[in-house]
Amino acid sequence: MKATQISDHIWSLKTWIMIPIHVWIVIDEDGVTLIDAGIPQMANGILKFIKRLQAGPLKRILLTHGHSDHVGSIKRILQTYPVPVYAHRIEIPYMEGDLPYPRRKKAVQFVTKGLSQALQQNEQGNFHTIGGLKPYFTPGHSPGHVAYYHEKDQVLLAGDLFTSKNGNLKRPMPIFTADMQEAIRSSSILLDLNPKRLEICHGDSVYSPADQLASYQNKYKNQ
Template identity: 30%
Template structure:
């Protein structure tokens, strides 16, 4: 789906331990260059290539991948994408999540304790099947470490917003010229309504809510939520109301 000129939202099917849903990496592009924000689960390369071709963007136009954070549904196909690009491409991420992305540490949501907690929410008859479907860890070298406030020199400027809580090094991205927020998992949405971070997948909710408040300092026309897709209805007001509701204990 093309959001505005130069920004396209991908629709990838994800199957995580038997739970099927659609996730939304983002493609920033022009006639010569492209940057992919997150790369889906392992095995997503064919879907990514098909989407890029449909958008008129050959894979060899890809110059960089920006990883919003360490979770497997965001970094799973990174090695496939790097190899398929057929050239050296940069991988951007925050320093706090770098050791998890590079494989020096086990991702915080792939530890045995986390997997047990996740599987415990499933009906007993589904647990064994789901356990067998848990993805193996993946890793890639982070070539560019980003910090809060950095403006990446892509397509009119992409500002990094450090938004930890969902993971220690979670980042969101603000495309300045189109006023588009690529939220990663800092917030989810359903049918155009922003809901904030998902508690069951967010180890540090107080920090995640503090990060959410950062978005009220930006003039945002639209949000791309990795889980939930595009939100364009009164985005600034939604963020203000959402933060107020969390502070008031109503959500």
Template identity: 30%
Template sequence: MSAKYFQVAQGVWGLKQYFVNVYMIANRRSAGKGWVLVDTGIKGSEKDIIAAAEKLFGPGTRPAAIVLTHGHADHSGSIKELLKHWNVPVYAHKLEIPYLTGLSSYPPADPGVGGGLMTMLSWIWPVKPINISRNLREIDMYEGIPELPEWKVIHTPGHTPGHISLFLPLNTTLIAGDAFTTTVTESATYLLGNIKHISGPPKYITTDWKAAEHSVRELAELQPRIAATGHGPVMRGRELTTALNQLSEDFKTLALPENGRYVKRAAIADERGVRYVPPVKVGAKQTIGFAAAASVAAFLLVRSLW
């Protein structure tokens, strides 16, 4: 895939890899701090990320740090390979650390939420932890990230326990990860086509919907003028303000699944990882079985991405 990047805001660029975005932020204020990579895409993305970085910042460049909005495989997939090339610190929230140190797997995906092919495929979603302990640094939520002194770190749980978003007050630019998205992640047509439509976090792998709703409301209160998310195109201006406010106000109607494993009872996690996962209901088991059977062919096509 071509390493073609796009402009998000002044000093911020994005790179779309298949169906997920990574971002590169130039540090304007602190001399010698360079730039920071936010998320690392799916497995195999490292060559394109390095190529895009070198186009932007020059041959042989490397980031001052990597920040993970969360540790799901589509956001941390290439980090081990990148760390072989760039031996730099990796920042994550303390509640995300168990999934990045080999301590705990994430709760399983929920194909019972419905919504499209990507939901049906979610039974293959990798939830096992990775181990990048050597490079991992816990984000100080009071001090922020030293390599991004102008950016505010916001804890936005729900999609995962330690999910974070980044906000630049100077021009109200928001990097939201998967706290909300700007496409319909459950639909292969929307997701792979990068079709714009503001949505809640991906339904099939969000495990605490009460927290997710609170996070969307907190981000909407910031009134960002630019939003870059983990999935979907950049949204700006009045279009963003109107859509994000509506999502915040009508979250239960627009984002919450009608059915699903985590809708009524959230998974519970702490600094040691997952402590409780709600059981699958009988009807949901039948849905999962159908989804698995219906998506075998698609699985064979996309398994190499993981």
């Protein structure tokens, strides 16, 4: 597993199984936040990196969504760090196996029931900042997909909202995407935030991604 510091407060941890799989470590005043939990084989590497970083204990795990390649190492990590796990309230019944993900015939339990809790929202529906990150609802790839923005570093950790190749935005993988057109609409978050850097699970970094948004949406709308 390869660790790369991508900004002052954020590290990317990457492994390969035919395609790249990224998770992210974010440092805040009170310790460490893990964004997504990859596949089971990543667990030991994640734990070793947190220990080597010496930036405090793991305080929480934030999920962009509940697909298996984003929650695979949770069980092992929680044995060492029994921390809260957060996801969008809409996503929880899908990843706990109460509902089948859209376009899937059967419900599958990816995490133990009751393991995760809903990201907190105010009365207006806006998410509370957590671990230096502001969650944004970006549905489409999954019903409760969330992206996390680190305002200080101007980095958007976007899970499977996109894929990328050679620094160019690509759509999320169609075979695993619940509603592609909703995912394309959710990509407008780039215009709202205008991050300096976009990080995604299956692909490489994209710099100034908002500059590509118009061509991206034109290319993939109605597909």
